[in-house]
Amino acid sequence: MVKVYVPIDSTALSLGAERTAKKIIAEAQQRGLSLTLVRNGSRGVFWLEPLVEVATAEGRVAFGPIAPEDVTSLFDADFLNPSSASAKAHPLYQGLTDDIAWLKKQQRLTFARVGITDPVSLDDYLAHDGYQGLKNAIQLSGEAIVKVVTDSGLRGRGGAAFPTGIKWNTVLNAPADQKYVVCNADEGDSGTYSDRMIMENDPYVLIEGMTIAGIAVGATQGYIYLRSEYPHALATLNEAIRKATIAGYLGENILGSGKAFHLEVRRAAGAYVCGEETSLLESLEGKRGLVRFKPPLPAIEGLFGQPTIVNNVISLATIPIILDKGAQFYADYGMGRSRGTLPIQLAGNLKRTGLIELAFGVTLRELLYDYAGGSASGRPIRAVQVGGPLGAYLPEHQFDTPLDYEAFSQIWAVLGHGGVIAFDDTVNMAGMARYAFEFCAIESCGKCTPCRIGSTRGVEVMDHVIAGKQPAKHIQILRDLSDTMLHGSLCALGGMTPYPVISALNHFPEDFGLSNKQAAA
Amino acid sequence: MDHALTQAQLDTVSAHIKAHQHVPGGLLPLLHAIQDDIGFVPETTYPDIAHALALSVAEVHGVVTFYHHFRTHPVGKHVLQICRAESCQAMGSAALENTIKANLGVDYHQTTTDGEITLLPVYCLGNCACSPAVMIDDEVYGRMNADKVHAIIQEVCHG
Numbered sequence: 001m002v003k004v005y006v007p008i009d010s011t012a013l014s015l016g017a018e019r020t021a022k023k024i025i026a027e028a029q030q031r032g033l034s035l036t037l038v039r040n041g042s043r044g045v046f047w048l049e050p051l052v053e054v055a056t057a058e059g060r061v062a063f064g065p066i067a068p069e070d071v072t073s074l075f076d077a078d079f080l081n082p083s084s085a086s087a088k089a090h091p092l093y094q095g096l097t098d099d100i101a102w103l104k105k106q107q108r109l110t111f112a113r114v115g116i117t118d119p120v121s122l123d124d125y126l127a128h129d130g131y132q133g134l135k136n137a138i139q140l141s142g143e144a145i146v147k148v149v150t151d152s153g154l155r156g157r158g159g160a161a162f163p164t165g166i167k168w169n170t171v172l173n174a175p176a177d178q179k180y181v182v183c184n185a186d187e188g189d190s191g192t193y194s195d196r197m198i199m200e201n202d203p204y205v206l207i208e209g210m211t212i213a214g215i216a217v218g219a220t221q222g223y224i225y226l227r228s229e230y231p232h233a234l235a236t237l238n239e240a241i242r243k244a245t246i247a248g249y250l251g252e253n254i255l256g257s258g259k260a261f262h263l264e265v266r267r268a269a270g271a272y273v274c275g276e277e278t279s280l281l282e283s284l285e286g287k288r289g290l291v292r293f294k295p296p297l298p299a300i301e302g303l304f305g306q307p308t309i310v311n312n313v314i315s316l317a318t319i320p321i322i323l324d325k326g327a328q329f330y331a332d333y334g335m336g337r338s339r340g341t342l343p344i345q346l347a348g349n350l351k352r353t354g355l356i357e358l359a360f361g362v363t364l365r366e367l368l369y370d371y372a373g374g375s376a377s378g379r380p381i382r383a384v385q386v387g388g389p390l391g392a393y394l395p396e397h398q399f400d401t402p403l404d405y406e407a408f409s410q411i412w413a414v415l416g417h418g419g420v421i422a423f424d425d426t427v428n429m430a431g432m433a434r435y436a437f438e439f440c441a442i443e444s445c446g447k448c449t450p451c452r453i454g455s456t457r458g459v460e461v462m463d464h465v466i467a468g469k470q471p472a473k474h475i476q477i478l479r480d481l482s483d484t485m486l487h488g489s490l491c492a493l494g495g496m497t498p499y500p501v502i503s504a505l506n507h508f509p510e511d512f513g514l515s516n517k518q519a520a521a
Numbered sequence: 522m523d524h525a526l527t528q529a530q531l532d533t534v535s536a537h538i539k540a541h542q543h544v545p546g547g548l549l550p551l552l553h554a555i556q557d558d559i560g561f562v563p564e565t566t567y568p569d570i571a572h573a574l575a576l577s578v579a580e581v582h583g584v585v586t587f588y589h590h591f592r593t594h595p596v597g598k599h600v601l602q603i604c605r606a607e608s609c610q611a612m613g614s615a616a617l618e619n620t621i622k623a624n625l626g627v628d629y630h631q632t633t634t635d636g637e638i639t640l641l642p643v644y645c646l647g648n649c650a651c652s653p654a655v656m657i658d659d660e661v662y663g664r665m666n667a668d669k670v671h672a673i674i675q676e677v678c679h680g
């Protein structure tokens with residue numbers, strides 16, 4: 001029977017994929033046609049979602065975007081027989097999915113299976129190289145696993161880019177009866193959705209990565225701290241954990257190795273600061289999410305005071321391919337000290353948005369124009385915020401910067417979790433600077449003064465600037481305030497709010513009522 | 522405002538407290554369970570929660586109020602969240618917010634007079650590839666405008 005695929009990813013659903021799927025079933029019934037409908041993940045080509053695919057001997061053929069209203073015309077064009085002249089003539093015919101240029105040019109390692117498999121099918125996962133990494137890992141000592149991760153050059157994808165192997169080594173060498181692996185799935189950064197896509201579209205790769213982490217450092221309990229805004233990811237993860245446990249990939253005796261690893265999803269409760277790792281641990285312990293002083297590092301005294309690995313979803317979901325294909329395979333991608341690939345998330349005012357996984361080194365310009373095709377509005381792209389709400393705004397003359405941790409820090413910007421938000425020339429950058437302070441004020445945990453008081457003060461100062469009241473004086477206050485927050489905050493919420501603010505001011509002084517000359521002074 | 526709980530609701534709360542009292546770090550899962558079933562976390566439940574988890578009432582209160590997700594008062598039949606974060610701003614969410622507020626006749630954290638919809642702000646729904654985004658109950662909707670939101674509200678409330 002012919003197989004038809006309609007994604008179950010929540011962005012695809014947000015565009016009507018559920019109704020498209022139902023309409024396909026109904027239409028087939030009405031016409032007396034039989035087909036098997038598979039709810040796969042999304043490949044992240046969101047400008048073509050809902051993307052309907054039909055399996056053929058040559059590969060899957062894509063049609064998109066298919067709104068529910070387009071389904072009848074698909075059947076009229078005999079799309080179940082995609083090599084027919086009528087199917088090829090359908091205006092939404094896209095040819096073989098794998099040949100779509102936007103996808104073909106990507107280097108999908110972490111996202112290798114995403115969009116291809118049925119997310120909760122363990123058989124599908126195994127048939128697409130799933131659990132090869134774990135099979136290798138259980139043959140190795142903890143030290144050997146950690147060495148592979150270290151040699152791969154993988155750095156944390158949650159924002160701080162700390163070498164994952166070094167963190168694991170600290171936990172490995174911390175003696176304790178109980179250790180933990182905590183997955184940071186709080187994904188609070190605006191403009192990012194790669195964690196969500198992994199959890200909804202390939203949950204087993206995260207489960208496998210956490211299991212390898214547990215075996216490596218001797219941790220028997222894992223928690224996934226999942227933001228409460230992701231109900232679909234919650235359901236998918238729980239289903240996958242249940243199936244993995246039944247099949248012996250989780251539990252007391254993993255694949256007969258004698259090693260145990262248990263996994264549980266815990267829901268966050270809508271506090272951005274709980275994405276900060278120590279605040280997250282407080283929250284997991286059932287407390288208010290106040291940021292902890294460091295040291296001690298979570299690797300030494302983490303959850304319930306025990307040695308704990310805290311890693312981002314993407315960091316952990318990249319472990320299986322590293323253990324499968326080897327450290328060198330992964331390290332061969334990338335540039336400088338940024339090894340491997342980065343799942344980049346295109347967002348905001350862009351024509352073709354979606355997930356792009358590429359080796360480090362691609363430039364913003366290639367992403368914004370070659371991949372995204374420019375702005376959605378058709379107006380010039382004026383500013384791009386990279387790295388979430390604490391990331392700097394970049395003007396056009398910085399679009400040739402390669403995506404590389406060090407190259408970004410040289411221009412006082414960050415890659416963060418890989419989110420890229422484009423704004424066209426209708427944006428008011430003073431307004432964005434005000435919003436950065438406002439967000440910080442709403443989300444501050446309140447533990448330190450520069451952040452708690454500074455953010456509210458920042459909103460007031462920006463109100464004066466926007467109202468055109470003594471701009472020179474207030475901009476000096478703005479700079480002093482940002483300096484205090486930058487140097488005096490306990491965590492990056494207060495400490496990095498100056499990035500969007502000061503970058504907006506420096507690159508777009510005209511929006512702050514200053515001429516370029518005044519700004520330079 | 523008085524939010525006296527029914528006997529069935531009290532039983533639900535007791536069952537959840539019992540199920541969570543020995544779970545490590547069980548307070549958040551417990552609060553989620555209560556809010557999922559009752560729609561909010563009634564302040565009248567604090568003493569029982571505190572007692573079962575060996576906390577003070579002030580500590581329970583501190584946790585409930587720290588997190589944006591938890592609420593201590595009932596909400597409308599449906600919750601509409603509008604994303605206010607940067608990607609959605611880049612696609613016109615500010616205007617969308619204003620129109621929806623005007624159409625519903627409420628501000629954030631308020632419920633329409635017919636008790637149908639509570640409006641809440643949210644900071645990113647992970648749907649930034651299709652901004653502006655809103656969430657109604659557990660479903661996300663992308664590439665929204667005021668007319669589309671209106672149509673979805675009609676469907677959810679009366680459909």
Ligand SMILES: Cc1cc2nc3c(=O)[nH]c(=O)nc-3n(C[C@H](O)[C@H](O)[C@H](O)COP(=O)(O)O)c2cc1C
Nearest residue numbers: 156157158184186187188275276277311312315492
């Ligand atoms: C305010 C704030 C919010 C953060 N939010 C997240 C988040 O949502 N997800 C995440 O993985 N890391 C987040 N981080 C970074 C974490 O503190 C930590 O560096 C990360 O979880 C470590 O994992 P990694 O090494 O795999 O990146 C945040 C940091 C700060 C200061």
Ligand code: SF4
Nearest residue numbers: 445447448451491494
């Ligand atoms: S910088 Fe802000 S969020 Fe971070 S610890 Fe200080 S008050 Fe809390």
Ligand code: FES
Nearest residue numbers: 604606609646649
């Ligand atoms: S910024 Fe609105 S959904 Fe992410």
